[in-house]
Amino acid sequence: MEYTEAELLAVLLSREVRDGEVSACGALSQIPAAGLLLAQELHAPNAELIILNSVFNPFRTSRQFHFLAQRGELGLFFVSGVQIDRHGNYNLHQLGPDPEQPRVRFPGGYGGGLIYYAARRTVVFRTEHTRRSFVERVDFISAAGSTPPDVLRLGHPSKVITPRASFRFEKEPGVLRLDTIHPPHTLEEVRENTGFDLGVSGPVTATTAPTREELRALRRVIGPKMIATGTYAEWARRSLGEEAAG
Amino acid sequence: MGVPYVPIVGLVGTDLLRRRDDMVIAVDPFDGKTRSVVAKALRPDVAVFHAREADRQGNVSCGYEAEAVILAEASKHVIVTAESIVDRLTEKEASGAFIPAIHVDAVAHAPFGAHPGGCAGRYGPDRDHMARYVAAAQDDASFDEYLRACVLGVRDHDEYVERFVPREWRQAARAAGG
Numbered sequence: 001m002e003y004t005e006a007e008l009l010a011v012l013l014s015r016e017v018r019d020g021e022v023s024a025c026g027a028l029s030q031i032p033a034a035g036l037l038l039a040q041e042l043h044a045p046n047a048e049l050i051i052l053n054s055v056f057n058p059f060r061t062s063r064q065f066h067f068l069a070q071r072g073e074l075g076l077f078f079v080s081g082v083q084i085d086r087h088g089n090y091n092l093h094q095l096g097p098d099p100e101q102p103r104v105r106f107p108g109g110y111g112g113g114l115i116y117y118a119a120r121r122t123v124v125f126r127t128e129h130t131r132r133s134f135v136e137r138v139d140f141i142s143a144a145g146s147t148p149p150d151v152l153r154l155g156h157p158s159k160v161i162t163p164r165a166s167f168r169f170e171k172e173p174g175v176l177r178l179d180t181i182h183p184p185h186t187l188e189e190v191r192e193n194t195g196f197d198l199g200v201s202g203p204v205t206a207t208t209a210p211t212r213e214e215l216r217a218l219r220r221v222i223g224p225k226m227i228a229t230g231t232y233a234e235w236a237r238r239s240l241g242e243e244a245a246g
Numbered sequence: 247m248g249v250p251y252v253p254i255v256g257l258v259g260t261d262l263l264r265r266r267d268d269m270v271i272a273v274d275p276f277d278g279k280t281r282s283v284v285a286k287a288l289r290p291d292v293a294v295f296h297a298r299e300a301d302r303q304g305n306v307s308c309g310y311e312a313e314a315v316i317l318a319e320a321s322k323h324v325i326v327t328a329e330s331i332v333d334r335l336t337e338k339e340a341s342g343a344f345i346p347a348i349h350v351d352a353v354a355h356a357p358f359g360a361h362p363g364g365c366a367g368r369y370g371p372d373r374d375h376m377a378r379y380v381a382a383a384q385d386d387a388s389f390d391e392y393l394r395a396c397v398l399g400v401r402d403h404d405e406y407v408e409r410f411v412p413r414e415w416r417q418a419a420r421a422a423g424g
Contacts, residue, residue: 152258
């Protein structure tokens with residue numbers, strides 16, 4: 001079955017959600033929002049979802065969410081960054097070699113600077129997998145992949161997922177390693193588009209492609225649900241409808 | 247909160263922390279070993295922010311953005327602009343976070359006061375105006391021009407709304423009784 005890049009990412013993110021856990025995504029997170037709802041529809045019926053800025057949010061105020069995460073009750077969080085490096089650091093602040101004269105300025109790092117340390121697992125997703133987004137060292141560390149063992153921290157990054165491949169984060173020694181490649185992409189292509197060592201020597205496993213069941217549920221149940229509830233409705237109409245599916 | 251500092255989860259190892267002198271890493275005084283960031287309390291002289299609804303006494307409903315509550319509690323003086331002013335607003339009617347009048351010095355009626363940003367529950371960001379702002383922010387000369395056109399060259403808030411808030415938005419707000 002054919003699928004778009006957004007559908008592929010939504011399906012891969014949904015597979016990270018565990019039943020019974022609290023899972024969340026922040027603002028401007030249409031793909032994780034679709035992934036969270038898809039997981040609840042398919043394999044995680046008892047997952048508790050928090051999709052900020054939507055009706056899928058049990059809280060009246062932002063500090064309730066923040067304190068839940070700080071108490072260690074947030075199982076999974078999805079974030080994105082402009083740059084991601086080999087050590088699981090990511091940058092959502094600014095680009096350019098001189099921190100005093102940034103070339104571009106971004107919104108900053110609430111999700112990263114705080115939730116990256118509080119959520120039990122964080123999955124970083126990025127819709128662009130190129131050498132400008134996957135770099136040896138980010139220009140500005142908004143969130144650090146690792147911290148010394150005596151630092152108060154409740155969780156770590158677990159994976160990085162892109163349209164070409166998935167990386168897993170190894171706590172020891174604190175680096176990303178290529179995990180699986182999404183067909184039809186190749187190891188050579190991933191290497192060409194990643195600015196750091198992939199940490200693999202032999203052949204790499206292929207990602208299980210989105211199944212018919214996953215894609216059907218995404219298009220026929222999740223798309224309409226997002227439209228009906230005003231959850232990134234415009235995006236869902238464009239990206240998850242029967243027409244988008246072709 | 248009224249305390250001099252608070253411990254927080256996060257920020258260790260970031261460049262943000264390296265650039266702040268009001269946040270340092272400290273050792274947990276109880277276990278004697280766990281390190282975390284502690285942030286110095288902020289005590290602003292004046293806070294000014296925009297809210298969805300307020301009443302004449304200074305009770306304010308600010309929706310999901312509970313940071314405004316903390317901001318109001320921490321600041322010595324608080325000025326609130328609001329989309330609409332109602333006769334009486336209590337915690338029961340407020341949607342989301344509520345700020346009791348005891349924290350608020352003054353309220354001002356400012357429909358579309360968040361423009362070109364959005365005001366949750368009322369209107370979203372004005373994408374066209376934002377694009378104009380982003381283009382203007384590329385260098386000092388174009389930014390000066392933007393300031394002259396949209397800020398310094400405008401007599402008051404009413405004129406700003408008239409000239410820069412899209413007509414359909416204003417009509418919709420009038421139809422809704424705003």
